[in-house]
Amino acid sequence: MIKYPENLDLRRLVHFSADNGTIWLGENRMLLLHAAALSSLRKELINSVGREHTRRIFTRMGYASGTRDAELAKKIRGGQNPIDAFVVGPQLHMLEGSVQVTPLKVEMDIPTGKFNGDFRWDNSWEAEAHVKEFGPQQDPVCWMLLGYASGYTSAFMGRFVLFQEVECTACGSAHCMITGKPVEEWPDAAEHTRYFEDDAIVSRLLELTTQVDMLRSSLEQQRQIESMIGSSPAFQRAYDLVTKAAATSVTVLLTGETGVGKERFARALHQTSSRANGPFVAVNCAALPHDLVESELFGVEKGAYTGAHATRIGKFERAEGGTLFLDEIGELPLAAQAKILRVLQEGEIEHLGGDKTRKVNVRIVAATNVELQVAVKNGKFRADLFYRLNVYPIVIPPLRERTLDIPPMVSAMMEKFSALHNKRTAGITDKAMKALSAYQWPGNVRELENMIERGIILAPQDGWIELDHLFPSLNVTDDMDSSISDSGGLEEKRPPEQARLCDAFLATGLSLDEVETMLLTEAVERSSGNLAGAARMLGLTRPQLTYRLKRNQDANLPKE
Structure with missing residues (x-):
């Protein structure tokens, strides 16, 4: 018969958190x-x-x-x-x-x-x-x-x-x-x-119901393209607007924070529209040097400037019959904005250095992460172009408002990066998934994608992606307040700052009465003698504070 080793290392893995309704075994959520x-x-x-x-x-x-x-x-x-x-x-x-x-x-x-x-x-x-x-x-x-x-x-x-x-x-x-x-x-x-x-x-058990569910699922899949994952209300509101716009030729303005996936929404709009067989051309306006913006967008004639050795078409002509996605449109100079307005109104362009107009059949989808109305007030964006773009605005929700979409997005990203890095994983732990859902995501979907890729790389082969693989440089607390004692009962799990405070007090060699006197005196001094304020600071009522002060004073009086 085999003798078991001590199981203290296992008991320490079990944590109960009554306040948030969770029980954990390591990084796996458990149920009692x-x-x-x-x-x-x-x-x-x-x-x-x-x-x-x-x-x-x-x-x-x-x-x-x-x-x-x-x-x-x-x-x-x-x-x-x-x-x-x-x-x-x-x-x-x-x-x-x-x-x-x-x-x-x-x-x-x-x-x-x-x-x-x-x-x-x-x-x-x-x-x-x-x-x-x-x-x-x-x-x-x-x-x-x-x-x-x-x-x-x-x-x-x-x-x-x-x-x-x-x-x-x-x-x-x-x-x-x-x-x-x-x-x-x-x-x-x-x-x-x-x-x-x-x-x-x-x-x-439920063959008929399942068939109905499968039919609904297939219809939903026809509506959504592969790169668009989401079922949260915030996502669905934005996606429904994309679906309705796809059936028209309206110019669309996508707004939202950096990293929310505006280009993915633009591609979804293109792929579900009648222009799906045409090209989709994406331009990052913020990355274009100001002196080359017009030639990049509208094309350039030979000899228009030093170095223009040949006539070259621009992004508008490359997107003929399809969709031109102008990302970060708020970064365009005013001169380029005026020409884009003309394209929207007249459907024609001119090459830089040329005098011949050319008709273009292009749908424009613009995107920005800045408030264009503020830019208009500050004179950095043309008001007439803003009103022309703002005919059909779609606000892309930040990831923190669509936490229901995180699990399916994580699954898709894990599959993608596992194939990319030739790395098999068992999955993601419950605690890691809980942390992903609770995180505020300042970098939105782009940050999630980078984090999952890092987790795939750091996780062991065939192992689990754990919390420290996703947040290696962050101090992520586990919010657990109790564990199993040696006797098998619940014991409080004291926060580390409490332990450090106790160590500091014990190291002074002061008695309990001396520590209490020190705290009472310090609270009264910090509140400038206001006993009510000192009592609030210590979590006491004023009569309780008065009693303790008097008791300490009496204890320090010389005995006759």
Whole structure:
């Protein structure tokens, strides 16, 4: 029988935060559920979809939980001997309240993939719940626990290790007993591996509803192009305006903070319009030197200026029949603004240095992250051009107003950068995703994209993207206020500043009365003798402060 190492390192990973309603195991969010609730779910599923499908659901739930805990085991005890690292799984299974695990035999060699293990289970919640609802059984019923053991060991060993329950208390045995070994070593593996496979359970239950949902989804996908991800109300308002504008030839003005994705919205407008087969030409007006703006936009005739050795067409002619996206249009000089106004009104341009007008068939989509109305008042932007552009304004919401869109955006970005950097990851931890949703995103979508790329690069191969991979230089607090004590109860997790303050007080050698006197005196002095103000500063009422001051004064009077 294998002796467990101390589990203090695991208990320290469990944190309870009653104020914000979260429980954490490392960076994975946990739930403290009534066993009776899971028992009711089990009963409802068995009665609804049958024993086989219910077993598959619970087995896959356990498998997913086990794989998560295996990643944690490698991180916490990766440098220890393999057995001490491996038994993190059984120890966590007990810490999570699922079952008491006694390792009877563990033979393992990770490089060769060898594994053979026997474990005894006591106090299985699944066996107790099943017998309570359905009475004694002929076959083992610890499906979720078995899925956990298989998922944990498979992830830990890097190969599929299948566990089977050879004894179960639901069948009258004194203990539950499980045995695990590589799947190919089980002659009856096929009878058990089917419970680990994906199954279209929902389609079996609600086939008609699913078909309707799929139809709606396909219609929605026709409306949205690949690069546009979002279902939040703020995103949908902006996207609906784009969809309506796409059916017309109206000039569109996109406004919003830097990094919100104005060019993506412009491309979406182009690709869903009748001009989709034409070119989409994007111009960053802020990057154009002022003395070259007109030649870049409208073209130049040979000999128009020194160095103009040939006639060259500009961006407007390159976008013929399509869309010209003028990003940061507020940075254009006034002379160029006047010519753009003429294009909007007359649909024609002139090359720099030429006197011949040319008709152009171009749709203009402009974008800016500055207040053009303010620029108009300051004389930096033409009022007539502003009113011509502002016919159809679309405000692109900042990322902090569309937090519902962050998870699907993160998934798409992870897929993109995993392929780009040839890096596989297991996913992103719950705590990291919570931090992404709570972050204010001053750089918006562009900042999120850069952060996910950094996370892909820093995360270990096949590992999880964790909080410090995304915010390596920021002091991100975890807002957790309690953990598990050595006795298994809740204990307060004191903020580090409190610990530093206590260290400073204790280092002075002052008594508690002397510390109190010092604080009272300091508060009175800082409030210029105003006792009410001093009391507020100390979190006391004025009578309480007066009493404490008098008590300290009396204590310091010389005794007769």
